[in-house]
Amino acid sequence: MKQASPLLLIDLLKVFAAFVIILHHLASYGQIALDARAFLPGIMDWLFEYGSFAVQIFLVMAGYLATQSLTRFANEKFSSQKLLRVIINRYLRLFAPYVAALIFTIFCAWIARHWVNDEFVGEQETLGQFVAHLFFLQGILGLDSISAGAWYVAIDWQLYSVLAILLISFSSYQTLIWLLSIVAVSSLLYFNRSAQYESYFICFLGSYTLGMLAYLAKNYSDQKIRVLAKLLIVVIGVVIAVSSLQEAWGRNILAWFVALLLLLWGDASYPTLRQGGMNAKRVFLRAIAWASPRSYCAFLIHFAFILLANTIYIAWGLHAHASGSIAIGLMLMVVLCSVVAANYLYRWVEIPATKLKV
Template sequence: MQSKNHFLLVDFLKTFAALTIILHHFSSYGQIAEDARLLLPGLMTWLFEYGRYAVQIFLVMGGYLAAQSLTRTSNLQNPRAVLKTIFNRYLRLFAPYVVALILTIICAWFARFWVQDEFVGESETMGQFLAHLFFLQGILGLDSISAGVWYVAIDWQLYAILAIMFSMFPGYRSLMWILAVLCVSSLLFFNRSGVYENYFIYFIGAYGLGVLAQLCKNYPDPLVNRVAKFFFIGIGFVILISTFHQLWIRNILAYVVAIALVIWGDWAYKDHGKEQRRGHESRTHKIVNAILWGSRRSYCAFLIHFSFVLLANTLYIAWGMSQRHEGVLAIALMLVAIAASWIAANFLYRWVEVPSRSLKL
């Protein structure tokens, strides 16, 4: 199974980042996480401390794919076309996002009967729900209904800003100058203060690296390629020099991911049909299919998994398993919940995300 719009490294990074974020959240919330840490203290602590850095992969990938999409969008110089593009992006994110929010609210309602933990939160209000529908919860200072939904709001902000920039600077050279300034400002200043974390400027450093990675290699104009490489390398030197003052792992990770996309981002899937023997797929073919399957469902898995964090902790406490404080039991339930998250993501993808793609202006 191959899609002309899919590439091996891109799909691997999407699947890997989604799985890492899911593991990070399962290692961060509730009694299950505490008891699992008793059995695997090193692994669970690492996931808790460093699993969140997978967001950098999402950001770089987001910029890379957004630039790919916008460079192929015609008539962006027309303000109405720009608004249509931005709104269609909102619609693309909206349907599975809303379904996941509703499921999370239901699971949180059940959880409050047994789980006395801060991560469950207070009962949701209508104003809070409406703010989430318009991606305003962070800007308005409201509690998030689900872990990770802040990223959806930020992704839409970044895409909207990039679409506006593409419309204002169709020659791309001025765009890359401004983008480079925003990247450096974000990486060295805005990204180091929590005051800005609900706004695009906090994240545009990693996102902009993805945009430049796309323009470095895949844009048909050689002049644009050269200018993009100049800025890409320049930002790399800035990141390197800044590490002598203070080491920021997320900046280094974002740049490494961007480099990987420049080098291997256009690796297409190989035809494994010849590797099949007696009707059985080769091991490599199965792995490739698994990566593609996970990539397509990564957004839905990212959205829906927090519901299973809530459900797993509710079952763990309601059935009295938490009183034993057995790490093996906690790990087993965690793995079942993670598998259930991907199964649910499959249905959310097939029943909601795919049909909703027809919602366009």
């Protein structure tokens, strides 16, 4: 999801969501998480309980960026060959860093099994399980996930494929927007609240559609489509608010709020700073611009370092001290290692893999 011209809000959301997801997994898996929670119960309990909400940021933003790339086909004649090419190229775009991260995670899990007796490490991976991951079928086939982030990559490809089929096939976006909005409300109010649909795009289509509507409302060339998309964002917001009177569903509220942010500031560029020294604002913006394209790789690779950190914690006997400060220190090391590894995964695998196109 690289931008030809970097956009500040998009980059901020990508970096923030990836960072929160990493912290959520750190607060969820292994002996390190247990000892850190005893040391900082408030923060760790919050990350464990609500950190996964950051996935909604990814979903809404993914819908926004997918629509940005797919609307270029709006006025072109339908071609099944072109549609298939778009879907395959999206698969290839996700594939290379994903597979590299999976192989590294399998290696780290093999090391961890020698010392860590914990359910999150999982059983020895099978060839069938690995092949299912290669085709993003592990959830549909009911197989254990090799890595904590693998399920999201599969869902992202499902959602993009569905949106590509609809945006390239429909000649009337008006009809399509109404259809997707109705299905989105069903997703937000029903499918998203049932674990049995978590391996299928329908569970997350509501948040994805909000991102699509935000892009169309802000950037689409046809004014009628822009007005309709804005109207439907408001209507879906009202539906979410009314449904929250019975049961507040924080994920839906967050998804709508992110869509609203994208509608207002989704095309905001980085501010032009005066030439001079490296003040705090300049350092922060440069850090965000650097981290944003690497956020996907950090999301993919961090679980392997959680496995390694828990292995070190137990193999070296550090867990015997039940020290929260040591656990927090190892968490910080996981974050640092994830950032460094993401940089190399991005430079050595993701960038070269952009040449893999049909």
